[in-house]
Amino acid sequence: MSVTLLIEQLLNGVQLGTMLFLMASGLTLIFGVMGLINLAHGSFYMVGAYATAAVTASTGSFLIGLGAGITAAALVGALVELLVIRRLYHRPHLDQVLATFALILIFSEGTRWIFGSSPLWLSPPSWLTGFVTLPGGTRYPLYRLMLIGVGVSISIALYLLISRTRLGMRIRAGESDREMIGALGVNIARLYTVVFALGAALAGLAGALVGALQSVQVGMGEPVLILAFVVIVIGGIGSIKGALFGALLVGVVDTLGRVYLPIFFRAFMPPSEATGTGAALAAMLIYILMAVILAFKPKGLFSAHD
Amino acid sequence: MSDVILSLQHLHKRFGALQATHDVSLELHQGEIHALIGPNGAGKSTLIGQIAGNLRPDEGSVFLAGTEITQMSIAQRARLGLGRSFQVSSLAEPLSVMRNVMMGVQALQSHSFRFWKPIARDKALLEPAYEALERMQLSHRAWTPVSELSHGERRQVEVACALALKPRALLLDEPMAGLGPEGSAKLTELLEALKHEVPILLIEHDMEAVFRLADRISVLVSGSVIAHGDSHAIKQDPRVREAYLGNDDA
Amino acid sequence: MTNYTPVSKKTPMPSQGTAEVAPATQVDSHFGRKGIVQMILLGLLLLLPIAAYFLGHLYYVNLASRITIIAMAAVGLNLAIGYGGMVSFGHAAYFGLGGYIAGISAYHAFDMTPFMTWPFNVPGSDSLLVVWLAAIVLCGLLALAIGAISLRTTGVYFIMITLAFAQMIYYFANSWPTYGGEDGLPIYLRNSLPIVDTTNALTYFLICFTGLVLAMAITSRLMKSRFGAALTMARLNDVRLATAGISPYPIRLVAFVISAAITGLAGALYADLNGFISPTMLSWHFSGELMVIVILGGVGRLYGPLAGAILFVMMEMLLGGITEYWQLFLGLVLLGVVLFAKHGVMGWLAGRERNE
Numbered sequence: 081m082s083v084t085l086l087i088e089q090l091l092n093g094v095q096l097g098t099m100l101f102l103m104a105s106g107l108t109l110i111f112g113v114m115g116l117i118n119l120a121h122g123s124f125y126m127v128g129a130y131a132t133a134a135v136t137a138s139t140g141s142f143l144i145g146l147g148a149g150i151t152a153a154a155l156v157g158a159l160v161e162l163l164v165i166r167r168l169y170h171r172p173h174l175d176q177v178l179a180t181f182a183l184i185l186i187f188s189e190g191t192r193w194i195f196g197s198s199p200l201w202l203s204p205p206s207w208l209t210g211f212v213t214l215p216g217g218t219r220y221p222l223y224r225l226m227l228i229g230v231g232v233s234i235s236i237a238l239y240l241l242i243s244r245t246r247l248g249m250r251i252r253a254g255e256s257d258r259e260m261i262g263a264l265g266v267n268i269a270r271l272y273t274v275v276f277a278l279g280a281a282l283a284g285l286a287g288a289l290v291g292a293l294q295s296v297q298v299g300m301g302e303p304v305l306i307l308a309f310v311v312i313v314i315g316g317i318g319s320i321k322g323a324l325f326g327a328l329l330v331g332v333v334d335t336l337g338r339v340y341l342p343i344f345f346r347a348f349m350p351p352s353e354a355t356g357t358g359a360a361l362a363a364m365l366i367y368i369l370m371a372v373i374l375a376f377k378p379k380g381l382f383s384a385h386d
Numbered sequence: 387m388s389d390v391i392l393s394l395q396h397l398h399k400r401f402g403a404l405q406a407t408h409d410v411s412l413e414l415h416q417g418e419i420h421a422l423i424g425p426n427g428a429g430k431s432t433l434i435g436q437i438a439g440n441l442r443p444d445e446g447s448v449f450l451a452g453t454e455i456t457q458m459s460i461a462q463r464a465r466l467g468l469g470r471s472f473q474v475s476s477l478a479e480p481l482s483v484m485r486n487v488m489m490g491v492q493a494l495q496s497h498s499f500r501f502w503k504p505i506a507r508d509k510a511l512l513e514p515a516y517e518a519l520e521r522m523q524l525s526h527r528a529w530t531p532v533s534e535l536s537h538g539e540r541r542q543v544e545v546a547c548a549l550a551l552k553p554r555a556l557l558l559d560e561p562m563a564g565l566g567p568e569g570s571a572k573l574t575e576l577l578e579a580l581k582h583e584v585p586i587l588l589i590e591h592d593m594e595a596v597f598r599l600a601d602r603i604s605v606l607v608s609g610s611v612i613a614h615g616d617s618h619a620i621k622q623d624p625r626v627r628e629a630y631l632g633n634d635d636a
Numbered sequence: 637m638t639n640y641t642p643v644s645k646k647t648p649m650p651s652q653g654t655a656e657v658a659p660a661t662q663v664d665s666h667f668g669r670k671g672i673v674q675m676i677l678l679g680l681l682l683l684l685p686i687a688a689y690f691l692g693h694l695y696y697v698n699l700a701s702r703i704t705i706i707a708m709a710a711v712g713l714n715l716a717i718g719y720g721g722m723v724s725f726g727h728a729a730y731f732g733l734g735g736y737i738a739g740i741s742a743y744h745a746f747d748m749t750p751f752m753t754w755p756f757n758v759p760g761s762d763s764l765l766v767v768w769l770a771a772i773v774l775c776g777l778l779a780l781a782i783g784a785i786s787l788r789t790t791g792v793y794f795i796m797i798t799l800a801f802a803q804m805i806y807y808f809a810n811s812w813p814t815y816g817g818e819d820g821l822p823i824y825l826r827n828s829l830p831i832v833d834t835t836n837a838l839t840y841f842l843i844c845f846t847g848l849v850l851a852m853a854i855t856s857r858l859m860k861s862r863f864g865a866a867l868t869m870a871r872l873n874d875v876r877l878a879t880a881g882i883s884p885y886p887i888r889l890v891a892f893v894i895s896a897a898i899t900g901l902a903g904a905l906y907a908d909l910n911g912f913i914s915p916t917m918l919s920w921h922f923s924g925e926l927m928v929i930v931i932l933g934g935v936g937r938l939y940g941p942l943a944g945a946i947l948f949v950m951m952e953m954l955l956g957g958i959t960e961y962w963q964l965f966l967g968l969v970l971l972g973v974v975l976f977a978k979h980g981v982m983g984w985l986a987g988r989e990r991n992e
Contacts, residue, residue, distance in 0.1 A: 117792045167975055173792055174723045178931055179974045181924045185967030193961050306803050306920065309796040317792055360812040367804035371785050374797065378788045438879075464881035476879070478872035486876070489869055492862050493881030499890060504860040511862070551881055 087218045089339050090332065095224050097331025098231020102286035103308035104315070104323040105238060106279025112318030113254040113275050114169055119180035120160065121283055121308070122301025123187035128153040128284025129291030129300060130191060133202040142205035146288050153284020154277045161276040166269065184302075192298045199297035202288075227289055234282070235324055242320065251275060255318065307334075310370050316380030325381065330366050337365040389416050390449075391585050392437070392468075392555045397446035399432055399609075406432040407443065408609040412587075414555055419577065419586045421596045424606035425629070430589050431473075433606065434559055437587070438470050439463045451554050465493055469548025469584070470557040475540045479533040483524065483543050486532060487515040490550030518549040522576060538569030542576070549584075556584050562592040574599060597621070605629070670986035674939045681942070682845060689838040697837040698909065703949045704844040705906045710929045710941030711851045712898030717927070718936030719859055720891040721871030725795045726782070726802030727926050730896040732918030733778055733805065734771040734903025739913035740815055741767050742823045764827045764834060764843075767904055775900025776893045778805075783892040787885060799920060806918040820914025827908050834908070844905050848942070851898050856938050858894070867891050899926075928970055934982035943981040 107121050131152035136145030160183065168176045203209075204223040211219040242248035250266050254275075287301065294300070311330050315322025342358030349357065373381065392414035399407035406429045414420045424430055435441035437448055439460040447456040455463050464470075469490075477486050488505065491514045492498055505511055519525045522542040532540065541561050548556055561577070562570045574595050577586060581599075590596050596603065597617040605613040605620065607629045613620060620626055685700035709731050716722045744751045744760020751758045761767065786797045810818045826835050834840055858864050866887045869877040874884040907913045916922070925948070933944025951969070955962035977984065 111792065117795060164971065164975070173795060174717065174927075174931070174935075175974050177723065177725065177795060178927060179971055181928070182967040182970035182974065184924075185963045185970070189961045189964035189967065193964065302920070306799065310800050313793060313796050313800065317796075356811075356813040360808050363807035363811045364804045367800055370797070370800060374785055374789065379793070459883060460875075460878040461881050461883040464879055470879055472875075472879075476873060476876050478869055478876055480872065481868070485865065485868075488865065489877060489880035489882065492865065498862050498866040498882050498887060500862040501858050501864075502861055504857075505862055505865050506860060508862075547876075547880065 083216070084218045085339070087214070087216065088220060089335055091218075091220055091224065091228070093332030093335035094328060095227050095231075095331070096335055097328035098228055098235075099286045099290055100304070100307055100311050100331055101231060101324055101327035102234060102282045103304055104311040104327050105235075105320055106282045107308055108312045108315070108318055108320060108323045109251070109275060110279050111312070112320075113251055114165075114272055116165065116169060117173055117176050117180070118165070118279075119177060119305065120183035120187065121279070122305030123184055124153045124157055124280040124283035125287035125290075125301035125304055126187065126191060126298065127156050127280075128287035129202070129296045130195060130200065131284070132288035133200040133291060133296045134195075136202060137200075142208075142292075145202075146285075149288035150281050150284050153287070154281035157280020157284075158273055158277040160280075161273045165276060166272065169272075188298050195298075197298070199295035202292045202296050204292045223292070227293075230285075230289065234285070238320065247271075247274065307366070310366055312380075314370055314373050314380055316383035319380070319382040322380055322382030329369070333369055334362075334366050337362040341365070390414070391416055391451055392557075392587060393449040394433075394437065395447050395449070397433070397436055397443045397448070399429075399436060399441065399443050401432075405609050407436065410446075410606070410609070410611055412604055412611065414585050414587050416585055417582055418601040419581045419588055419599045421588045421590055421600035421603045422606060423590065423593075423596060423603060428606045429609040430606055431559075432609075434470075434557065434589060437557055438468065461493070464490070464551055467551060467554035468557060469551045469553030469555070471541070471544035471548055471559060471561055473559045473563060475537075475544060477532045477540060477543055477547070480531060482529045482531055483519065483535070483546075484512070484515055484528045486543060487518055487546050487550045488512070490547055491515050491518075494551060514552075515550055518546045519543075521549055521580070522546040536569075538565050538572065541565060541569070541573060545573075545576070545580075549580075553584050556580075556586045557589075558586055559589050560591055561588070562590055562595050570595060668987075673982070673986040677939060677942055677946070678849070681946070685841050686838065689841075694837045697841050699949065699953070701837070701841045701844045701909050702906075703945050704841065704848045705902050705909060706926075706929065706949065707942045707945035708844070708848045708851050708905070709899045709902035710926055710933070710945055711848065711855060712895045712900075712902065713926045714930050714936065714941045715855055715858075715898065716892055716895040717930055718940065719855070719864070719871065720867050720888055720895070722787070722888060722892060723795050723927075724798045724892070724895075725920070725923050725927065726798035726800075727896070727899050728918050728920060728923040729782070729802035729805045730775040730779060730900040731903035731906070731922060731926070732809065732913075732915070733775050734900035734905075735907035735913045735917045736809065736815065736903075737771045737774060737900075738767045738827060738904040738907035739821045739823050741770065742825065742827055742908075743815065743821055745827075746824055762825065762827045764829045764908070767827050767908075768901055771900045771904040772897045775903075776897040779893045779896030780889070783889045783896075787888050787892065799923065802918065802923055803920060806915055806920070809915045809918055816914070818915055820912060820916075823907060823911045823913070826911065840909065844909070847901065847905060851901075852938055852942075854898075863887070863890070928966075932970070932973060932981055937982045937986075939986075940982045943985070947981055 103121065103125060107118060110116055110118050128149040132145040132149030135148035136142050139145065164179060164183065168179055208223045208226055210222050212222050212225055213219050242251055250271055253266070254271060286304070291300070307330060311326040312323055314329065315326030338359070341362040342355045345354035345358045390413050394410055394412040397407050397410045410433060412420070412422070422430060422433070432441065436443045439458060443456065447454055449455065450463065450466055450468055453466060455466060488511050491511050495510060516525055516528065519528055522545055524539065524542050524546060527535065527539060532543065535543065545558065545561065561573060565573060570592060577599055580586065588596070588600065600617060602614070602616055603620045604611050605626050612629060613623045613626050615623070681700065681704065685697045688696035709727070712730070713724065713727045716724045740751065741760050742762055745762040747760070749760065751760055782798065782801045786794055786801070789797060815821050828834050832839050834843065859868070866877060866882050870884040870887050877884050903917060906917070929944035929948045930941055931944070932947050933940030933942065951966060952962065955965050
């Protein structure tokens with residue numbers, strides 16, 4: 081149980097957290113502004129990853145691929161908003177859940193149809209491979225460090241976007257008073273499309289970046305989506321600050337749990353059993369965390385609505 | 387005066403910088419209608435919330451027939467005998483009038499964890515609900531869905547729902563709101579007949595109805611009760627005229 | 637009327653004469669269009685497998701069992717969503733737990749090892765009665781714990797939290813190696829009952845059919861009782877319910893528990909039908925499919941889950957025979973139903989009026 085391991089795992093946790101934030105911020109923004117629960121958000125993650133993998137493979141450039149991935153996710157997001165989502169804003173949550181569940185089926189099966197069932201491979205560009213030696217002697221993969229950097233930059237950019245720009249002002253107005261922004265002459269329909277596409281682009285970015293670490297395959301967005309749900313439930317639905325805090329909390333707790341719980345159980349159990357028990361408990365850890373937080377704060381830590 | 391049924395003692399409620407309720411004390415006695423009036427934004431809704439249980443006061447207490455109910459839930463207060471109606475009708479629209487009224491009867495009789503006996507033939511539920519409807523002269527509409535009722539009839543159903551609880555006190559939040567002169571007159575008549583049974587705390591904008599019905603009136607302005615008295619005294623009170631009635635000699 | 641006089645007239649019962657009849661009695665009618673459609677559905681579900689059995693098509697008997705069990709799971713979910721207004725996105729947890737109880741019990745009975753020895757000895761069992769009882773009780777307890785936390789929230793929170801808790805169970809089963817982890821666990825011998833031979837396909841179908849009919853009968857009876865009246869009011873207007881003196885929370889919680897117990901029992905039946913359990917039974921896809929079935933059939937209608945399950949399994953079979961991407965078309969159909977046909981198959985077949 082060395083300090084090096086701890087630092088490495090903490091960084092892994094933060095890295096997972098920043099990627100979760102990219103997912104969760106879009107989800108929570110869409111809920112905050114439009115009052116919509118979007119299950120298909122994981123599909124944008126997948127679309128971003130597939131587009132990046134396909135374009136990277138044909139152009140040979142990861143950056144062009146990444147640009148294509150983000151663009152594809154944003155376009156697909158805008159299209160989905162125009163065709164389906166806008167019919168759902170005034171519908172009960174049950175309808176929103178079912179319609180976006182249907183979208184998941186359509187996207188997953190459609191992707192399988194186009195790209196086949198076997199995963200695509202996407203690897204980080206050569207200039208991002210290798211390790212960095214951190215102060216204190218921990219060696220950490222450069223690519224993962226870059227992910228943390230991207231996550232932090234995006235968080236700052238989102239903060240500036242929402243607090244400093246005209247679009248941000250409209251988003252904030254949309255969160256607090258939907259009739260008001262209509263009365264002010266803001267084109268709500270367009271605002272909604274833009275916000276939805278922005279959320280989709282963030283999800284696509286996350287999918288592309290994580291896709292280079294893991295494999296790009298159908299259904300890859302779903303576990304992330306559910307983690308993102310846990311994040312925004314913990315943080316308070318509609319709150320970007322809550323999403324950031326929740327994402328880091330979930331990322332770190334989940335990562336450390338998976339590493340340290342089996343070690344912990346080895347202290348008083350035979351190793352094979354300890355690994356099993358530790359892994360099973362670690363898988364439940366963030367949900368237990370969520371339950372405990374909800375028991376005290378049913379609306380999450382930074383609730384924006386009430 | 388006879389005994390006190392509902393008593394508010396030194397209630398305070400603050401929302402951030404806004405003092406929505408400031409040291410309000412009120413009593414509702416057996417056999418009377420006590421009206422609470424005040425201009426918009428005077429804090430009437432906040433006060434009702436604290437009586438009915440949607441809100442908890444920061445300080446002070448609420449008593450119903452001698453029992454402190456300050457910290458009780460809405461449902462507990464209702465079972466103790468606090469019936470209320472809402473400013474905006476809050477009935478279950480697709481259900482029949484009867485099904486709405488029966489709820490209170492059911493709550494009174496015992497817990498609702500009875501899974502077997504159908505309510506459709508349960509006389510123990512139907513009869514008291516029917517009685518409550520008769521008192522509001524609505525028994526002929528018992529099996530009509532609420533969605534098909536007129537606005538005035540819904541108001542009467544709301545009161546019937548409260549009556550089904552065999553309440554010790556009624557809290558009526560603007561029951562005349564949205565009623566035409568005819569509906570208003572009818573409800574006034576029904577409430578007048580009712581007050582000997584159940585004392586009523588009446589929050590109302592319709593001054594004609596208030597002055598006709600109320601035995602006593604309290605005037606709420608900016609969270610505080612600025613005047614107390616019968617309708618004559620209230621009409622004459624210069625502070626009330628200034629704060630509330632303005633130039634309009636009602 | 638200056639003073640209140642006690643009512644002396646006899647209270648007219650809803651079934652007596654007046655033009656306005658209590659909606660509650662209309663529900664009972666077996667002779668309207670709705671009643672006929674319902675009887676046809678149930679009759680076909682019973683008679684077709686019997687015919688198939690005697691014609692030697694065991695595949696179709698097992699298919700009918702599958703439809704019946706999934707319909708039963710959806711009956712459970714319908715109690716929560718349709719009647720209670722609680723949009724649970726985590727009913728796979730109860731279905732899967734029921735399945736795992738059947739599987740684990742059979743596993744220990746087959747191995748003759750105890751399930752646990754501390755604090756007291758619990759052996760495995762291959763008796764269906766024991767398995768069913770355990771499934772009902774344990775799924776009810778799990779729902780009590782999950783519901784107690786989830787029902788403190790409403791709306792989107794409730795949807796996401798029920799989903800998250802179900803995922804928790806899923807990941808637990810996935811990473812718990814004792815009972816197969818992600819590979820699942822086979823049930824070598826179908827759990828048994830006294831007297832009848834549960835390995836016979838038709839017998840097993842009839843058991844499942846009885847289970848479905850019982851679940852529907854219980855739901856129907858429940859919704860006509862005082863409890864059902866309170867639950868209906870909790871769905872339509874929980875402020876009214878509280879104002880009438882009944883706290884919505886315990887009513888909802890009990891309904892949630894009953895709903896989970898029904899779905900859990902269906903899960904146990906499903907495990908024994910397939911002779912196999914795996915975390916797929918717990919997956920959120922299954923939760924979603926159950927919701928789809930409830931909505932396809934018509935939410936809050938007694939026969940909705942049955943109609944939905946028939947449609948779903950048929951689509952799976954027919955579309956799945958044409959293309960391996962049949963879920964793409966399921967998605968399109970579902971999208972169409974949600975956006976354009978809100979009343980489901982039963983609304984279309986049997987008219988729009990909904991159980992009060």
